[in-house]
Each structure stands twice: as structure tokens, then as C-alpha cells.
Amino acid sequence: AQSVTQLDSHVSVSEGTPVLLRCNYSSSYSPSLFWYVQHPNKGLQLLLKYTSAATLVKGINGFEAEFKKSETSFHLTKPSAHMSDAAEYFCVVSEGIYNFNKFYFGSGTKLNVKP
Amino acid sequence: NAGVTQTPKFQVLKTGQSMTLQCAQDMNHEYMSWYRQDPGMGLRLIHYSVGAGITDQGEVPNGYNVSRSTTEDFPLRLLSAAPSQTSVYFCASSRKTGPHEQYFGPGTRLTVT
Numbered sequence: 001a002q003s004v005t006q007l008d009s010h011v012s013v014s015e016g017t018p019v020l021l022r023c024n025y026s027s028s029y030s031p032s033l034f035w036y037v038q039h040p041n042k043g044l045q046l047l048l049k050y051t052s053a054a055t056l057v058k059g060i061n062g063f064e065a066e067f068k069k070s071e072t073s074f075h076l077t078k079p080s081a082h083m084s085d086a087a088e089y090f091c092v093v094s095e096g097i098y099n100f101n102k103f104y105f106g107s108g109t110k111l112n113v114k115p
Numbered sequence: 116n117a118g119v120t121q122t123p124k125f126q127v128l129k130t131g132q133s134m135t136l137q138c139a140q141d142m143n144h145e146y147m148s149w150y151r152q153d154p155g156m157g158l159r160l161i162h163y164s165v166g167a168g169i170t171d172q173g174e175v176p177n178g179y180n181v182s183r184s185t186t187e188d189f190p191l192r193l194l195s196a197a198p199s200q201t202s203v204y205f206c207a208s209s210r211k212t213g214p215h216e217q218y219f220g221p222g223t224r225l226t227v228t
Contacts, residue, residue, distance in 0.1 A: 009155075032214040043205065044158075044219040051214030090157065092217075100146060100165045100211045107157040 002027055004093050006106035014114045019063075019078040021109045023091035026072060032094040032101075033074045035065055038108075039087045047089070050074060061085070086113045116141050121206050121220035128196040128227045136191040136223050138206030144218075145211035147189040151175065151202040152222075158205065164189055165211050196227045 007022040025031065035047040048059025055067045061084075065076045074091060091106040122137045140147065148163035160173030164183040178200060180192040189208075193200060203224050207217040 032216075034216050036219075043221045044207075046216050046218075049214070049216050094214070094216075096212055101209060101213075101215070103148075103160075103209075103217060105158045107155075 002093065002095060002102075002104050004091050004104050004106040006089075006091050006109045008109050009107065010110045010112065012112040012114060013081045015083055016080050019076070019081045019085065019111065021076040021089050021091075021111065023074045023076065023106055024072055025074065025091070025093045025104075027093060027095055029095045033065075033067060034092040034094070035059065035063070035074075035076050036090045036092060037087050038090065044090065047076070081111075081113045083113050083115065086111055118142065119206055119208050119218050119220035121204075121223050123223060124221065126223060126225050128193070128225065130196060130198060130227060132196050134193050134196065136193075136204055136206075136225075138189045138191065138220060139187050140189075140206075140208040140218070141187065142208060142218065143186060144208035145186070146209045146217075147183065148173070148207050148209075148217070149179070149181065149189070149191045150205045150207065151200075152205060153202050161191065161204075193225075198227045201225060201227045 003026045005024045033050040036044040048057045050057045050067045058064045063078045088108045088110045093104045094101045119140045145166045149161040150158040159175045162181040164170045206220040209217040
């Protein structure tokens with residue numbers, strides 16, 4: 001069965017230090033992968049997406065993610081955290097099975113940034 | 116483009132009342148979906164549609180109905196509201212096939228007392 005696992009429900013970092021949010025997936029097909037961010041009481045905003053082109057994907061606000069097929073991972077990183085990065089992050093996998101895409105969500109990782 | 120719009124933003128219902136959450140998109144997307152978000156549970160799929168006249172159940176469909184008479188609109192109906200339906204509801208749209216992301220509406224915060 002297809003699934004998305006976000007390995008940490010909460011991550012806490014200090015401002016200016018690196019961020020690593022981990023995501024593993026299982027998929028029988030060639031998936032598309034996405035990271036979304038949700039700030040408190042807001043909707044979901046696309047950070048970046050992987051769609052079978054370059055395996056290192058750059059997104060908005062300095063985030064990037066690397067698709068590693070052998071490890072079935074799509075971890076999100078940022079070199080230096082900013083206070084405004086405090087939010088919840090969702091990893092999403094999409095598969096085009098049958099004749100339409102199906103989307104699978106991870107359970108989310110809450111990022112706390114300490115001053 | 117307005118993208119994905121949802122109304123209302125907030126709603127309080129009493130147990131047993133019915134209501135419709137509205138969702139519209141202006142991107143000509145075939146695929147539309149409804150999710151509910153509860154603390155610690157991420158987003159769970161309620162219903163989805165791959166085109167006008169075509170709908171299907173997601174992970175948590177009980178207590179909700181949908182219809183899709185046009186490409187643009189995908190309303191979600193609560194037939195008889197229950198406190199367990201207190202949640203934040205998000206509508207999303209996407210191209211039906213290909214490597215395309217979903218676009219999300221701003222959400223509707225529903226409280227059932």
C-alpha cells in the first residue's frame with residue numbers, strides 16, 4: 001500500500017541552525033513528491049515539488065529537498081532557520097494510478113524555531 | 116485568478132443541523148477534493164471528484180455528501196452535524212493527471228456544539 005511517513009512529529013531548532021525534516025514514502029509507481037507548509041491558522045502553501053527531473057529540488061524561502069529513490073526518501077532541508085519558518089510541514093506523494101492522480105499525506109512535522 | 120475559494124471562513128452549528136460548505140476554483144482543474152484537518156492527524160480525505168458528474172469516497176466519508184455539477188464548484192454537505200465533525204475543512208484542486216500539485220483553499224473552521 002502507498003504510504004508517507006514523516007519521521008518526526010516535532011522538530012525544534014535554534015534560529016540560524018540547519019533544519020532537517022524527514023520524509024519516507026512507499027510507492028509502486030514513479031511518484032511525484034511535494035512539501036507543503038502551513039503557518040498557524042493558515043492554509044497550505046506549496047514549498048517545492050519533485051516531478052522526475054532533477055533529484056535536488058529548490059523551493060521557496062531557501063528550502064530544498066533531495067529525492068533518493070534507493071532510500072525512498074524526500075527529506076526537506078534549509079541551511080539556516082529563521083523565526084518565520086515556525087510552522088507545520090507536510091510531505092505529500094502523488095501517484096497517477098488508474099487514470100487520475102491520488103495524493104497521500106504524511107501526518108505532519110511541527111517545526112519550532114527558538115531565538 | 117482567485118485560485119481556490121471557500122465559504123464560509125467560520126461556522127458554528129448545533130448538533131443535527133445541516134449545512135453546505137462551498138468550494139470553487141477558476142483554474143479549470145478536473146480534480147477537486149475535500150479534506151478535514153484535526154490536531155495530530157494531518158489531513159484526511161473526505162471525498163474527491165475527477166470531473167463533473169464523477170465523485171468518490173475518500174478515507175472518512177461518513178456524514179458528508181458531495182456533488183459536482185460543474186467543473187468549477189464542489190460543495191460539501193453535512194447532512195446532520197455531529198460534534199465529531201468539528202474540524203477545519205480544506206478544499207483543493209489539481210489537474211487530473213500528470214505531475215501537478217494541489218492548490219488549497221483558505222479553509223473553513225467548523226464548530227458543532
